[in-house]
Structures are given as structure tokens and as C-alpha cells.
Amino acid sequence: MTTETRWLNAEQQVAWRAYLLGTARLMAKLDDDLRQFGIGINDYEILVRLSEAPDRRLRMADLADRLHQSRSRLTHTVGRLEAGELVRRTSCTSDKRGVWAELTDAGFDLLEQAAPTHVAGVRANLVDLATADDFAAIGRVFDTVSEHIGQR
Amino acid sequence: MTTETRWLNAEQQVAWRAYLLGTARLMAKLDDDLRQFGIGINDYEILVRLSEAPDRRLRMADLADRLHQSRSRLTHTVGRLEAGELVRRTSCTSDKRGVWAELTDAGFDLLEQAAPTHVAGVRANLVDLATADDFAAIGRVFDTVSEHIGQR
């Protein structure tokens, strides 16, 4: 017995494509806004996570998980950020395999400079374009999505 | 006079991050589902657009615009798809600068094979996880986003 495919109906199809295209454009725009600070949205997210962590540092694996990135990718990216003096790596004393990625003062300063621009972009191109209810719906849905798909 | 930054409030912050993480996980999952067919979600979207077009072909620039990709990226990707015999390039007769990207029969067959899996993934990991209203909200918002950001 074969299972019949449940295709998307017209409205779902349209919504799905709007999401794909809108997301692509939004990310490109936010990336663009950050270019003046010499970083991309991916770098930005890394700096933010570090800035919020105790002692402004996080274990590499932990950081990778929070960003849903491969460890390898994070190693490369942090390598670049380290070359730019925005992040520093120190070896973890309690687990000798481990490495801390720590935000430098320069990294923190850059983040403070970039944050207003970035937030303004998120507002102007997403948050302020949606009603509060619609934006809440987005949060709800993608929270469920994350939850459902789970860790890699 | 300096403008005060309007930060995101707690709920907005949470929703924004849910969207970022959920989108990352969703795309990774869909990509993964397609790997068994030897293509990624980006290739899939290209094949779909071609399959829907008259004569199953589109001009390169047109296709690039619909996917919000750079022409260069599309050239490279179509080159790979062409090497895999899924797409064929023919020069456009009416505008000698132009090139048609055309879906081959093999490309169409692959698409028919992959589509049920892909659609099932979109449903299972997004559409069916949301209420109809919430999913409609996503369509609405990202449609506005696209509109607002406009062409590159």
C-alpha cells in the first residue's frame, strides 16, 4: 500500500514561499547592515552569545549548540574573530580537552557599536512590519519547530 | 541630537531567536531529507521553478531573481546541475546575450521522486506544527518583509 502525498494547498504554498524568500532577503539585508562594522550576522550572533554569558565566555561546543552550527564551522569562525582580536581562546582548566571562547574588550566595544544598527534593522525589516500578534505567532511556531526537530 | 535605540522587549527577543534557531534547524533538516536524492534544498528550488515554467525553462536572470540569488551563484549551481544532467542550457534566440536554463527529463523525474519526501518534511517540521492561523500569519509577515526589502 502506497501513501498518498498530502501536497500543500494554494495558500500554504504561497505562505511557504513567502517565508523562504522573505527570510533570504531579510538575512541578506541584516548581513549588509553589519558589513560596515566588518562582521556578518553569524559573527554578530557569536559575539552576542558570548557577551551574555558569565565572564563573557563559553565553551566551544556549548556555543556551537546554541547557534546550531557544526563545531568545525565554529572553530573556523572563532579563528577569524580571534585574528581580529574580538575573541580570545583559553584552555579550560577543569576539562583539559575543552576551550573557552571569550569576548575581548574590543569585541565588546564593537558589539556595542553594532547593536543599535542591527536592532534597528531587525525592527525596520521584520518586527515593526508585523502586528504584535503576528510576530508572536512566528515566535510560537518556530519555537515548536526547534523543539520538534531537536538537537542535531 | 542622538536617537535612543528601541531595543526589543523580552518577548520579541525570544520570538526573534526562536525564528533564527528554528529556521536554521528547519533548513538543515530539509537539506538532510533531500540528500538521499543527491540534491540540496537550493537545487530543489531551482528544479521546482523550472518545472513550473512554460516549456520548463527560464532565463538565468529571471530564475536568479525569483530565488533571490546572485547571478554568479546561479551560474555555478546550474553548472553543477548541468553536469548531473538535471538541467540543460541553451542560448536564447530572441536575445543573444541570454541563456535558457531548461529542466531535462531526468531532472523532472528526479523532482517527481524527491517532491513527496520534501513536502512531507515541510509539513512534518513546519506546516502541521502550526495552527492554520499561525501559519497564515507567517505568510503575511514574510510577504510584507519581501515587499518592504524589495529587489536587491
Add this chain to the structure above:
DNA sequence: GTTAACAGGTTGAAACTTTAATCATCCACT
């Protein structure tokens, strides 16, 4: 009819990401 500006597309190199292999340490069990 030349010429200048522009549009479609490609190219190659540089930048970035992925994949698979590797190394070191840690943990649990005997």
C-alpha cells in the same frame, strides 16, 4: 553608423562551510 552606457551571463580567485579523519582527554568498568 559610431559610440557610450547598460543588461545578461560567465569566470577565477578568495572566502567560507562541510566532511571526514585525527588527536587528546575524560569516564566507566573490570
Add this chain to the structure above:
DNA sequence: AGTGGATGATTAAAGTTTCAACCTGTTAAC
């Protein structure tokens, strides 16, 4: 204590995307 299997992180190589330069053909002005 010693071994085997995980875990944390990096590396090299391969694959993909971006960026800037380029070539060809079109359009429109003179």
C-alpha cells in the same frame, strides 16, 4: 591501574558561495 569507548576540539581537503573583473550583445544618443 588499565582498557575501551565517548567527548571536545582541530585539521586538511573538498565543496560551495561571494566578489570583482570581464566579455558579449542591446539600446539609444548623437
